[in-house]
Amino acid sequence: MISKKILFLVFILIFLLLSNVSLSFPKNFSPHINSLNKRNDIKVYNLTITKKNLAPDGFTREMFVINNQFPGPLIEVNKGDTLVLNVNNDFDDVTTIHSHGIFQRGTPWYDGFPGQTQCDIQSKKSFTYEFQVNQSGTYWYHSHSKAQYIEGIVGPLIAHDPDDPYLKNKDYDEEIVVLIQDWYHTDSKILIATFLSPVSAGNEPTPDNGLINGKNSYNCSGAPAGSDCVSDAPLAKFTFVQGKKYRMRIINTSAFAEFIFSIDEHPMDVIEVEGMITQRHTIHRLPINIAQRYSVIVTADKPIGKYWMRSEMETACFANQSDTLNPLVKAVVEYEGSDGSDNPNSTAWTDSQATCIDLDISNLKPYEVQTIPDADYKLTLNVSFQPDDKNVTRGYINNSTYVLDSKSPTLLKVYKNITTFNPNQNAYIIDKDKVVDIILFNNDTGDHPFHLHGHVFWVLGIGINGTSPDYNSVNSKDPIQRDTVTVPAGGWFIVRFVSNNPGVWAFHCHMEWHVQSGLVIQFVTQPDKIKELKSPENWYNLCKY
Numbered sequence: 001m002i003s004k005k006i007l008f009l010v011f012i013l014i015f016l017l018l019s020n021v022s023l024s025f026p027k028n029f030s031p032h033i034n035s036l037n038k039r040n041d042i043k044v045y046n047l048t049i050t051k052k053n054l055a056p057d058g059f060t061r062e063m064f065v066i067n068n069q070f071p072g073p074l075i076e077v078n079k080g081d082t083l084v085l086n087v088n089n090d091f092d093d094v095t096t097i098h099s100h101g102i103f104q105r106g107t108p109w110y111d112g113f114p115g116q117t118q119c120d121i122q123s124k125k126s127f128t129y130e131f132q133v134n135q136s137g138t139y140w141y142h143s144h145s146k147a148q149y150i151e152g153i154v155g156p157l158i159a160h161d162p163d164d165p166y167l168k169n170k171d172y173d174e175e176i177v178v179l180i181q182d183w184y185h186t187d188s189k190i191l192i193a194t195f196l197s198p199v200s201a202g203n204e205p206t207p208d209n210g211l212i213n214g215k216n217s218y219n220c221s222g223a224p225a226g227s228d229c230v231s232d233a234p235l236a237k238f239t240f241v242q243g244k245k246y247r248m249r250i251i252n253t254s255a256f257a258e259f260i261f262s263i264d265e266h267p268m269d270v271i272e273v274e275g276m277i278t279q280r281h282t283i284h285r286l287p288i289n290i291a292q293r294y295s296v297i298v299t300a301d302k303p304i305g306k307y308w309m310r311s312e313m314e315t316a317c318f319a320n321q322s323d324t325l326n327p328l329v330k331a332v333v334e335y336e337g338s339d340g341s342d343n344p345n346s347t348a349w350t351d352s353q354a355t356c357i358d359l360d361i362s363n364l365k366p367y368e369v370q371t372i373p374d375a376d377y378k379l380t381l382n383v384s385f386q387p388d389d390k391n392v393t394r395g396y397i398n399n400s401t402y403v404l405d406s407k408s409p410t411l412l413k414v415y416k417n418i419t420t421f422n423p424n425q426n427a428y429i430i431d432k433d434k435v436v437d438i439i440l441f442n443n444d445t446g447d448h449p450f451h452l453h454g455h456v457f458w459v460l461g462i463g464i465n466g467t468s469p470d471y472n473s474v475n476s477k478d479p480i481q482r483d484t485v486t487v488p489a490g491g492w493f494i495v496r497f498v499s500n501n502p503g504v505w506a507f508h509c510h511m512e513w514h515v516q517s518g519l520v521i522q523f524v525t526q527p528d529k530i531k532e533l534k535s536p537e538n539w540y541n542l543c544k545y
Contacts, residue, residue, distance in 0.1 A: 039162065040080045047072065048088040049095060049143075049153055057209045057218040058233030059185050064091070064143075064152030071179050071214045071253075072141070072155025079136040079161045085129040087121060094120030094145060094406075097129060099157055100291065101139040101274060101483050103454055107131040108503025108530065109411060109539040111453055113144050115404040116504050116522050117411045119542040120145065128538060136161030137275030138249040138293040140179075147188040147512045150181070150255040158249060159275075165367060166271050172247040172297050176238060179214070180250065180288070180311045180329065182207035182257035185223070192516050202385050202393030203319035204256055204513045210313050210329035212236045222324030236331035238309065240300035247271070250286065251293045255512040258289040258447070258486075260312040260353055263333055264346035268296035270364065274482040275456065277367040284349040287314075287359050289449040291484045291510040294359075304335040306344035317356040317447060356447045357488050361459050364480040372458055372476050375437040375496055379428065383487070383509075383519065384443040395509065395519030402426045402508075402520035411504045412543060414527045415535060426521040430499045433526065437496050438507075439469055442487040448514065450493075451484040454505035454525075457497035465490030484510060502529035 052065045066072030077083050089095050098112030110129040111117040121127045139157040142149035156177045166172060184191060185208040194200055209218050213236040220229035240246065248268070250261055262268075262285045269280045272295035286294060313327035332344060384396045394401040403424040410427060421427040430436065437460070442448060458481050461474035469492050476496075487493045508520040 039078050041078065042082045042084060043077045044084040044086070045073070045075055046086045046088070047097070048090050050090045055228070055230065055233065056211055056214050057183060057216040058220065058230040059208070059218050059223055060228035061185055062187070064148060066153060066155060070152045072153070074177060075141060075155065075157040077133050077159050079159055080132070080134060082130065082132050085141075086126065087129065088126045089121045089123055092123050094122055095143050095148060095153065096121060096145050097141055097153075098144040099129070099131075099139065099141050100451075101137070101293070102131070102133060102157070103135060103501060104131055104503065105134065105501050106533060108454070108501075108505075108533070109535050111503065111505070113453065113506050115406045115409050116506055118409055118539060119412075119545070120406055121542065122545045125545075127542065133159050135159060135275055136164065137272055138251060138295055139275070140251050140253060140293070142253065147192055147255065147516060149253065150184065150512055151188050154179070154181075154253050156249070156251060165277065166247070166297070171271075172245040174244060175247045175249065178212065178248055178250045178261075178309075179253050180259050180261065181211050181252065182254040182313065183209045183211050183216070184255070185209075192513075195513055196392055196394075196517060198391040200393065204511070206318055206320045206322045207255070207257055207313070207325060208322075209325065210257065210259070210311060210327070212309065212311055212329055212331040215331070216329050219324070219326065238331060238333045239336055240333055241336045242300050242304055245297055245299045247295055248298055249293065249295050250288060252288045252290050254290045256290070256318070258287065258314045258317055258356060258449075259329075260314065261286040261288055262310050262349050263298060264307045264310070264344065264348055265302055266298050266300075266307065266333075268298050270359075271295050271297055273364055273480055274484060276481045278480065279365045279367055281363050281365075283359070284351045285353050287353060287357065289358065289447075289484070289486045291449055291451050292358075292482075300335065302335075305338050305346075306335070306341065307333045307346040308344045308348070309333050310348060314355050319446065356486075357464070358462065358486045361462060361480055362475070365478055366480060369478070370481070372479065372496070373435045373498065376434040378437040378439055381438060381440045381521070382443060383440065383448060385517075393517070395514050395517045397426060397519060397521050400424060400426050401518030403518065407543070409504075409543070410522060410524060411530070414504065414524065414530050419527070421524075427524050428521060429524045429527065431526065431528075433498070433500045435496060435498050437494060439492070439494050440487055441492050442490060445489050447486050447489050448509040448511065448519070449484050449486045450507065451510045452497065452505065452507045454501045454503055455497045455499075456481045456483045457485075457495040459485050460494040460496055462486075462488065462493045463491050464488045467491065469494055499523065499525045502526040502533065
């Protein structure tokens, strides 16, 4: 008689064979137990945030964990699903959760930006975010409060589309999620206090290390005396099966660092940029700035063995250099059946790559032809850093630095029929459904990855220092569409978006130190339409504390 255990294993094998594509994640990114074959479903995730002493790179420090793990659990939905996030704040400070890249169409109160779309979730309190995901692609979720995400309140959010052309054409067999980030050994509250003081002169804190899926090794000789630190901590590992093709979803969740990502001896075909499916474009090394996401297809067609995955921190972009920082963050890609040798002996790609700028947008083309509307009006923004009246260097947009008002969010003001805002709120009102061009000039000596909430935009043009915007040379025929773009040091960009999503939407540099220093504006889009949306009681209740 066949045992129940054997029957169960046979059932699992048949299920996997019948599936269009299986999901293969590192240990801490296991697939959700709900079947992703169900569409227009309700996916519920319970997220409990606590603090814990951990050593992701061998250096022990107190940090945040979600459901007792770091990075936070993988969240998966299908396009069309309703996502329910039950957030339990079980530590001693306020927090919020932002689903990065999700439009929140019809639910702007769940965007998670304190002071703009909600009041804080208080300590020992819970809050539920519930919204429909009518988009697909590679996203992530993170706290938008007090630089908490760079200390652990972060995780991947993947919106699958069964009609994705690369999935339907069987261009890949499995998926892998890769989170890369810089890492600090000092509490962010201390770092922010130092940064927002005259002593920093506006120079951002330099990371101590970097991580891939929450792991790396740190040379403890650089640690302060008395630290709890162990060298040679384990690296992240990824398993390839020879002959298979992998869709790797790469997410930069850093505070400050841009990376160049690669896998030794394995070319990558870019197929997605922040939810936009692209035509295939082969690269060897991928520059990826903070908050940006790419999907690439990697074919496991090399000899069975081990290969280095490299995430090279672009330290040339830093204001200060560190003698103890190893900018090369590595993980191991191991073919199934390889021998037991400890480390790879693979060869890195040697392609040159300009530093501190995005992947060349001229090589990124949408998968399908789009009609690009003409702009109704143009908004010019000038970015600068300068000392305030207390000699603290802050970020300014059009000579105004943003000040967080967490007790009275802008969206709540709209519901109270408030139509004027303090200048330090950097609020730009867009009354009607308009097509907006943002022409942004960077007067700073560093680059800035700007992210727009609630929308994607077409990247019409990017210029380096010494050039000027020229509408005769920008691409309005087939530009890529995304939600995060880097303006080079001393340079500029022009992006175009359609303001057809009523709500309050932040536009900010995603370097966390610059968010804290005021490099933020907000678009109050169609306030009359906002008031036609019925906001939930649990959202109002947040502001009673």
